[in-house]
Amino acid sequence: xxxxxxxxxxxxxxxIACGAAQADLMVEKKSFTTKDFTTxxxxxxxxxxxxWEAYGELNEAKDNVILITHFFSGNSHAxxxxxxxxxxxxxxxxxxxxxxxxxxxxxxxxxxxxxVNAFPHLPHVITTGPxxxxxxxxxxxxxxxxxxTIRDFVNVQHALLQSLGIEKLHAVVGASMxxxxxxxxxxxxxxxxxxxxxxxxxxxMDAWTITALEHWARxxxxxxxxxxxxxxxxxxxxxxxxxxxxxxxxxxxHPVAFNQTSPKQEVLPKSALESVMNGxxxxxxxxxxxxxNAPLADANHLLYLVRANQLFVAGHDTDLATGLEKIKAxxxxxxxxxxxxLQPYLAKQTVEILKAQGKSPQYDEIDGTFxxxxxxxxxxxxANVLADFINE
Amino acid sequence: xxxxxxxxxxxxxxxIACGAAQADLMVEKKSFTTKDFTTxxxxxxxxxxxxWEAYGELNEAKDNVILITHFFSGNSHAxxxxxxxxxxxxxxxxxxxxxxxxxxxxxxxxxxxxxVNAFPHLPHVITTGPxxxxxxxxxxxxxxxxxxTIRDFVNVQHALLQSLGIEKLHAVVGASMxxxxxxxxxxxxxxxxxxxxxxxxxxxMDAWTITALEHWARxxxxxxxxxxxxxxxxxxxxxxxxxxxxxxxxxxxHPVAFNQTSPKQEVLPKSALESVMNGxxxxxxxxxxxxxNAPLADANHLLYLVRANQLFVAGHDTDLATGLEKIKAxxxxxxxxxxxxLQPYLAKQTVEILKAQGKSPQYDEIDGTFxxxxxxxxxxxxANVLADFINE
Numbered sequence: 001x002x003x004x005x006x007x008x009x010x011x012x013x014x015x016i017a018c019g020a021a022q023a024d025l026m027v028e029k030k031s032f033t034t035k036d037f038t039t040x041x042x043x044x045x046x047x048x049x050x051x052w053e054a055y056g057e058l059n060e061a062k063d064n065v066i067l068i069t070h071f072f073s074g075n076s077h078a079x080x081x082x083x084x085x086x087x088x089x090x091x092x093x094x095x096x097x098x099x100x101x102x103x104x105x106x107x108x109x110x111x112x113x114x115x116v117n118a119f120p121h122l123p124h125v126i127t128t129g130p131x132x133x134x135x136x137x138x139x140x141x142x143x144x145x146x147x148x149t150i151r152d153f154v155n156v157q158h159a160l161l162q163s164l165g166i167e168k169l170h171a172v173v174g175a176s177m178x179x180x181x182x183x184x185x186x187x188x189x190x191x192x193x194x195x196x197x198x199x200x201x202x203x204x205m206d207a208w209t210i211t212a213l214e215h216w217a218r219x220x221x222x223x224x225x226x227x228x229x230x231x232x233x234x235x236x237x238x239x240x241x242x243x244x245x246x247x248x249x250x251x252x253x254h255p256v257a258f259n260q261t262s263p264k265q266e267v268l269p270k271s272a273l274e275s276v277m278n279g280x281x282x283x284x285x286x287x288x289x290x291x292x293n294a295p296l297a298d299a300n301h302l303l304y305l306v307r308a309n310q311l312f313v314a315g316h317d318t319d320l321a322t323g324l325e326k327i328k329a330x331x332x333x334x335x336x337x338x339x340x341x342l343q344p345y346l347a348k349q350t351v352e353i354l355k356a357q358g359k360s361p362q363y364d365e366i367d368g369t370f371x372x373x374x375x376x377x378x379x380x381x382x383a384n385v386l387a388d389f390i391n392e
Numbered sequence: 393x394x395x396x397x398x399x400x401x402x403x404x405x406x407x408i409a410c411g412a413a414q415a416d417l418m419v420e421k422k423s424f425t426t427k428d429f430t431t432x433x434x435x436x437x438x439x440x441x442x443x444w445e446a447y448g449e450l451n452e453a454k455d456n457v458i459l460i461t462h463f464f465s466g467n468s469h470a471x472x473x474x475x476x477x478x479x480x481x482x483x484x485x486x487x488x489x490x491x492x493x494x495x496x497x498x499x500x501x502x503x504x505x506x507x508v509n510a511f512p513h514l515p516h517v518i519t520t521g522p523x524x525x526x527x528x529x530x531x532x533x534x535x536x537x538x539x540x541t542i543r544d545f546v547n548v549q550h551a552l553l554q555s556l557g558i559e560k561l562h563a564v565v566g567a568s569m570x571x572x573x574x575x576x577x578x579x580x581x582x583x584x585x586x587x588x589x590x591x592x593x594x595x596x597m598d599a600w601t602i603t604a605l606e607h608w609a610r611x612x613x614x615x616x617x618x619x620x621x622x623x624x625x626x627x628x629x630x631x632x633x634x635x636x637x638x639x640x641x642x643x644x645x646h647p648v649a650f651n652q653t654s655p656k657q658e659v660l661p662k663s664a665l666e667s668v669m670n671g672x673x674x675x676x677x678x679x680x681x682x683x684x685n686a687p688l689a690d691a692n693h694l695l696y697l698v699r700a701n702q703l704f705v706a707g708h709d710t711d712l713a714t715g716l717e718k719i720k721a722x723x724x725x726x727x728x729x730x731x732x733x734l735q736p737y738l739a740k741q742t743v744e745i746l747k748a749q750g751k752s753p754q755y756d757e758i759d760g761t762f763x764x765x766x767x768x769x770x771x772x773x774x775a776n777v778l779a780d781f782i783n784e
Contacts, residue, residue: 041666143668143669147664147665147667147668149665206647207654207655207656207657207673207674208647208651211642211674212642214675215607215635215639217668219611219635222611222615222635223614243607243611243614246603247607250604250607255737258600259599262600263599267705267708267709268432272539272702273433273703276535276539276692276695277535280602280606282606283606283702286603300668304668306668307664311661313659316660319659
């Protein structure tokens, strides 16, 4: 069961919802295209297309909108099911739906994909990135795709909202990389954002996290099949991608849940004692699971996602404080107590800066044994905090 | 200064000693060879040679011996200097020397190298492993070298002590991988070991740590120059080794010290925004430092060290409890509070098993901002605890 949910997290298609049993919300993936999109790096992308979903109804004033932004391995499937037969609903189904913390009876909840999604080959993921066809050449962009930033993700979402005539966000809520987008939204478009919820997030990357992210990129670059990003006519660098996916999974977890999920190792397993080429039960298990998911990912997309995260500092201004200074939204920070990837000190630092600026950020920690993933698996433990913040 | 000490840690040749200024202990590296060494895996190594050092004087009864066992990136240079001009003394000079916690006025302190040392090309390191010449072929062993375990490291040290006529250890003390050896000593030779000190250690590897270690091996195996371990006539897989060394360094640290040591990143650095091929200040810094050290390491040795650690469970018996049951020594466990590599829960689990067996292990946590490395850099903060335990 835990394994299934973890595998699912990597795929990000479906996570166990821990809320009370209710009739499933049925959703459909939609697609949005914007032309001649200019990136922060000053490049132009002829066609940007991303997927999005919506739950609930947009009111006439178009002022009941809550935007959900997704995490690194995720996509816009935050709640509900595509068909009644789907084994699992979207990743935050525990808190998004009729009568739930993010109440779709009241709010029109939009969940948007980002550029350079890690798993472009997963059904229902719609994204634009290095694996997309460059209209100028008729071939995949590869490394000709411009470097994109969290601000670019936000700007694509801004264009999507504009196309729907939405000029105000009642709230923007995101976990992990979704939290970076949420904070960026509040800084980049302060007059649009009334409430911002950062779950397992940070206002800026520090050297520790930048270097941790770099380790996710390096196995791909080391894989000879990567070939400087030109592998679309040949073998994809799946060994490198597999290593990357295991690192992401492990760093998103805490030892307690990781050990509970892993197979036990007998003392001195014979094959492992025979050769350093042979695996161990835990490594065979995690690398085997990741190898199955690797073909759904794109190696270049992973490199671009890593870079977007490495470059993040809210507001992209001279420093973090200046970026945070612009925020007008009410803010709520929900780091996970046992997070080993984006540890609570990061959210605390951001909160302290906001307080020093005379703002009143709310702060609470999610408990659990999943580590970073408690922001997904145990989000319902903060359902009341979240509901109070959103409805206040 | 911090950088220098960190670089030095990777080289393991020299660490800042924080004890009071004293005349330097002068030491020399010695060498020990044992013939036809049989490994736990049932193979025979014709010649095993390892380095060792000693501080203090062996008494007539040969019962004042304290053995120091070294950590993953380390070697037997635990204290003192080779020449008066050495910039820094051995890594635990703060606690080993005349009048220090491990008092060389009282004790004969022996520090031994292990098999498959990570840095065989470092001056003063004497080890036997895949990079050593196989007398049967006249060429380096490569992957023909047998898999070795922590017990093998201990058995080589046992042969060294036998050669010196030593039949009793007043204490065995080690940090990290050295702690694994210390616990293994107490379980494998319970009648020889009177006291055991485990610093930043564990009684057994768990799936979390086994998988974390696996990530240290994978970049080497991905590097095309590794060539299934046959690179001794060509280019060494230095890119893979560099990635491994950065991972080791980062995981041995805590974000506070890591961030203090890293260069600051301006907002949206131009080159990083131009291409995912370009580095960032922190990644250039850490990967650059590791690249300089990489030629001193051996890729295959790193793989063998990883495997030895992955296979560790004290006593190599049916399970950890059975292995710990054999221990007769008094034990002291000193994990580091902010350790993110071998977190305190590991030492606690071992302590709980020993208590359940009616033993009285001592437990204390080392504080600091270095994480795992507090077991090296801040060991002097537990000098009194250590001295009391050893002299009691």
